[in-house]
Amino acid sequence: MQTLHQFQDSFESYLLYNHFVGTPIELYEPANYILKIGGKRLRPALLLAGHYLFEDDFSPSLPAAFAVEVFHNFTLVHDDIMDAAPLRRGMPTVHQKYGLSTGILSGDVMMILAYEYLLKCPTKKITEVLKSFNRMAIQVCEGQQMDMNFETQAAISIDDYLKMIEYKTAALVATALEMGAKLGGADDEDARLLYEFGRNLGIAFQLQDDILDAFGDPSKVGKKTGGDIAQNKKTFLYLKAIELAPASVADQLKGYFTNSLPIEESEKIQSVLTIFRALKVAEEANRVKEEFWQKALDAIGKISSPTDKKTILINFAAALMQRDF
C-alpha cells in the first residue's frame, strides 16, 4: 500500500453503507446531500492511515473516520450559512437548497451523528478518542470565531493568524491522524508526534493556499486568482504586507481591504498584487510554510512505525506541498 488512495477507497466503500435513513427525511436528506456532493475524503483517509501506521487492519477505525468526515461536513454547512455562500463544490449549499432553518438543524444533527459514530469505536478507546475529538471540535469553533472577528478587527498579528488557521483548519487534520494512531494502538508519544505532523502540515497547507490564491496559475488552480483579495480576506500575505509596508502603502492597502477606494475589482486585485510583489510577501509566506513543513517531517521521522508505512504519509504531504493546482 503506497498511497493514500486505498484508504480513500476503503472509506468510500464504508460510506455506501452508511447514508442516513432516519425520519423525518427533511432532516436527513440535506446531510446525505452534502456528504454525497463530494470532497476528497482526506480527513477520514488520514485517520485510517494513522491507524495503519500502528496496525495493519485499520477497519476498527472506519466509524471514527466517518465521524470525522461527518463533523467536517457539519462545519461546512454552518460555515456556508455564516458566509452566506450560495455554492459549495459547484452545487447549491444546504441552506440555499433547503432553507436556513433546515441548514442549521441538519448541521446540528450531523454533529450529534458524528458522536454517535464515535461510540462505535472499540469500547476501551472511546473516552480517549472522544477527548481528542472534543478538543478539536472546540478549537474549530474558536478558529471560526477568530476568523469572523478578523473581518472587523483592526490589528491582527501574524501569530493571531497562525493560531486561527491552526484551529480552523489544521486541528481537524491533526486530530484525525491522532485518533487513528490511538485506535491503532500507538503509545502516547507516537500519537503526539503524529498530531504534530498533522498540525504543522495543516498550517503549511493553508499558507500555500494563501499563496496560490494570489499567485497560482489559474489554469492549474481551477479558479481565478485574487479571490481572497476581492473578498478582503486578511491572509498571511496581507498581514505581512501591512507589517512590512511603509505607513502610506499600509494605509493604501487598508483602504483597498475596506472597499473605501472607488476602483474596479480587477484593478484593486492588480494593485494589491503589485504591492505584494514589491514587498516579497509570497517569498516570506513560502519561507514560513517551509518551516512548518519541515517540522511536520521532523515529527513523522521520530515515529516508531516502519518506514515503508510512514512513506505513505510523507509522500502525501510532499504531493500536497508540490502541487501548483
Next chain:
Amino acid sequence: MQTLHQFQDSFESYLLYNHFVGTPIELYEPANYILKIGGKRLRPALLLAGHYLFEDDFSPSLPAAFAVEVFHNFTLVHDDIMDAAPLRRGMPTVHQKYGLSTGILSGDVMMILAYEYLLKCPTKKITEVLKSFNRMAIQVCEGQQMDMNFETQAAISIDDYLKMIEYKTAALVATALEMGAKLGGADDEDARLLYEFGRNLGIAFQLQDDILDAFGDPSKVGKKTGGDIAQNKKTFLYLKAIELAPASVADQLKGYFTNSLPIEESEKIQSVLTIFRALKVAEEANRVKEEFWQKALDAIGKISSPTDKKTILINFAAALMQRDF
C-alpha cells in the same frame, strides 16, 4: 429532602463555578448570557433527583446535569433563530443581541461543551450515559424538524403530534432522569421505568401547556391566552377540532390557521375558542393528559427506590399538573 428545590439550589451553586472562560470571548459570552438569563433548571434538577433515588450523594452527577442544561440552552439558541424570535424570557435572544453567525456558532460550541462535561462523568459510566444522551439529542432534532414540517403539512394525525412533542420536549426530561438513575447505580429496569415516568410526564405537561395557552387564566398564566392560535400553531386542540368538526367548520378552522380570512387577531382567537368549546377539545386534551399522567405515576410506582425519595418526584409531577399558571 422533600422538594426539587434543593436539587435546583445545588445545581445553581455548581453553575457559579462553571461559566465559560475560553477565548475568543465573542464565542463564549453568548453561551454565558443565555445560561445566565435563567430558566428554572428543571432538567438538571431532575437528573440529580434521578441519581438521588438510588444513591444519596448525587454530586458525581453534577457535570451531567450541567451538560443537560447546556444542551437545552443550545437548542433554545438555535430554535430562536429558526423561529426568528426576538425575545427569550423577556430578554433579547442570542442572535438578536450578537448576530446570526455568532448565534449559530455559540450554539454549536455549547453542544460540544455539553459532551465535554459528559466526559467528566465517572469513567465506567461514560459510554452508557453518552448513548442515552445521543439518542435524546437526535430525537430533539427530529422533533424540531417535525414541528417545522407541521407548519406546511396538510394532514397531521394526533399520533404525529404526540410523537413530535415526545421528541421535542419529553425526551430531554426522560433522558435527564434516566442519566441520573444510571449514574446513581440503578439497574436497567429501574432506569427504564424512570425514563417512562419522565416521558409520560413530559407529554402530559405539553398537553397541559396547550390547554392553558387557550383556556388558562391570563392573570395566572402570566401572558395573554390564545398565543398558539394567533401563531397558527397546530396543537392538540386544533388537530382534535379538525378531527371532530363537520367539514364546513373544519374548513373554517383551516381558513383561520392559514390567515386566509380577513379578520382581526382578537376576533380570530375568539372565533377559534368558540369552536374549540363547542367541540369540547379541551376536555378531550385533558382526558389524554390524564392518561399520560397516570402512566407516569404507574412507572414511578414500580421503581425499587424508597417511597420517601420517590415522593419528591411524585410531588413535583403533581405540582406541575395542578398548576393553573
